[in-house]
Amino acid sequence: MATEVDRRRRPARRWPTVVLAALVALLAVVGVGALGATGAAGEIYTAPPPGVPVAAPAPAHDPAKPTVAIVLGPEGTNVADSLPPYEVFAATGAFNVYTVAPDRRPVPMTGGLDHVPQLDFAALDALLPGPPDVIVVPQLHAMDSAGVATVIRWLQRQRAEGRPLLLSVCVGAWVLADAGLLDGRPATSHWLGLIGLRRDHPEVRWQDGVRYVDDGDVITSSGVLRGVDGSLRVIERLRGPEVAAGAARAIGWPDYVPGTAAAIPRSSPAPPDVAGLLSAAYRADRPTTGVLLTDGVGEVELASALRPYTELSYLARPLTLSADGRPVRSRHGLVFVPRGDLVGAAGRLDRLLVPGAQAARDARVPVLPGGPPPTYLHDRPGFAFDGALRDIAATDDVATARWVAKTLQYPGPEPTLTGARWPWALTVRAVLIAAVAAGAVVLAVRLRRRRGPPPAAPRR
Structure with a gap:
């Protein structure tokens, strides 16, 4: 029969089990989640896939127009960093606009969209008497790859041979920073990307809460779709605000503000x-x-x-x-x-x-x-x-x-959204993972207690 002392000791004995169960539950939720997110x-x-055709005719070149080069990374390029700026410039009819890469192999974009670059670096160099007027740098996949290293060397050479206007989109600013082209300058990027950029590139004067930072021959735009704002700023400078406003209308961009790097809400987790x-x-x-x-x-x-x-x-x-x-x-x-x-x-x-x-x-x-x-x-x-x-x-x-x-970093008010308010099924899935992990700990502890302590070793 349990004594009063035994009853008092039981709650104290449960605390290590509760803490252990909570810790294991947390580790299970994080571990399973990390595996899912990584995959x-x-x-x-x-x-x-192998056998993808690489032949695609390049558009005609008009030497009277400024040339815009949208840089693509061989291992992958963010589709929303690269295609919207391309369409913004192309919609004006006032620029030669090309997608360019180290070579003309198909480049994978976000989600398995394969694009054949219009020019490789050598063809672009042969087409122009010097660097292109504008170089757009989106997010490139596999930043530590040989392909991105080739892009960085090409950017450094363009800057050494002339003064092209550089425009980064989102964490494309990381490419410019790695190339040493933002040292000592004010710049911006995606609100999530700024966490790592501030750590890895403290030599850059990072800013947030703005659509873009115009620092003369370098314009850095903030997250993803704000590359449209940066592109419109380039068009303003080279072709005037009326042409930029026409490009905004052509793509249905609802948030064009001419002549200034207007503020946007600061985002954080x-x-x-x-x-x-x-x-x-x-x-x-x-x-x-x-x-x-x-x-x-x-x-x-x-x-x-x-x-x-x-x-x-x-x-x-x-x-x-x-x-x-x-x-x-x-x-x-x-x-x-x-x-x-x-x-x-x-x-x-x-x-x-x-x-x-x-x-x-x-x-x-x-x-x-x-x-x-x-x-x-x-x-x-x-x-x-x-x-x-x-x-x-x-x-x-x-x-x-x-x-x-x-x-x-969506422009303006979001559209009217209707549907379930929260991902309840995923929430339940996470809770079940935690519950199963915690329950396994509690069960293991109880079974161990029922078996009692291990027998003492015999004395010699």
């Missing part, structure tokens, strides 16, 4: 961002989502079908398709190579996204046997990324859609 991140940039962590860590059943490429699709429209569903949200496993598996040409002449054809992939798809306002107007994509119905992202007017946010809110939840908008 999802590894799917963002995957090498193009906050409790609602847990929705993004849950999505990255515990969405093991990400749907295989076809992204149908069609001739004439806008470059911003195409980017909106990939970046919101992949990097920092990990909502889908995209598979780029065309109707017949052949390359397609975008609105302003970029060549993209799909990784499958619509009929052959139909049975593997959970969803099918169709970017492009023209495709939505035509609405000719068939519902194939065994395949999902098409979702037209751009069946309403407005900025192209609005459709992706509405789709994420309706298909997943509003909190995740708002996290995506925050990571994109």
Whole structure:
């Protein structure tokens, strides 16, 4: 029969078990989440399949126009850092705009979109008497790779041979900083990227809360879509604010402010961002989502079908398709190579996204046997990324859609979002992992106590 002393000791004996169970539960949640996020991140940039064609004609060159080079990294380039600036410049008709890379092999973009660069570095050098007038540097994948090292050397050579105007987009500022081209300068970048940039490059005077920092021959823009603001600033300087305003209207950009680097809200990690962590860590059943490429699709429209569903949200496993598996040409002449054809992939798809306002107007994509119905992202007017946010809110939840908008540094007010308010299924998944881990600890402790202490060793 338990004595009063025994009853008093039991609560004290439980505390080590409670602490151990809580610690193991936390480690299980973090460990499983880290494995999930690492696996999802590894799917963002995957090498193009062998046999992808590399022949794509370069556009005609007009020596009377300034030349803009959008730099691509051989191992991968952020689709939303590179395609929107390309379309902004191309929409003016006032620039020669080229995508360039160390060589003309297909470059993977976010979510498995393979693009054939219009020029390699050697061809661009042969085309121009000196450096291009403007060089745009987006986020490049595999910063420690030989391919990015080649890009950095090329940038350093361009600066040594002339004074091109450099424009970085998002953490493309990291490339310029690694090249030593931001030393002692004011600069900005994505609000998440600034955490590491301040640590690794204290020689740069980092700023936040601004769309871009114009420091003469270097303009650094903040996160992702704010590369549009930086591009419009370049157009203002070289072609005037009226041309820049026309480019903003052409892509439906709702947030153009001429003549100044207008402030934007300062972002930092906050409790609602847990929705993004849950999505990255515990969405093991990400749907295989076809992204149908069609001739004439806008470059911003195409980017909106990939970046919101992949990097920092990990909502889908995209598979780029065309109707017949052949390359397609975008609105302003970029060549993209799909990784499958619509009929052959139909049975593997959970969803099918169709970017492009023209495709939505035509609405000719068939519902194939065994395949999902098409979702037209751009069946309403407005900025192209609005459709992706509405789709994420309706298909997943509003909190995740708002996290995506925050990571994109979205312009102006978000579109009206309807759907579940929170990723409850993912929350329950995390809670169950913690509960199972804690329960295993408690069970192990109880079994050990029932068996009693190990027998003492015999004395000699």
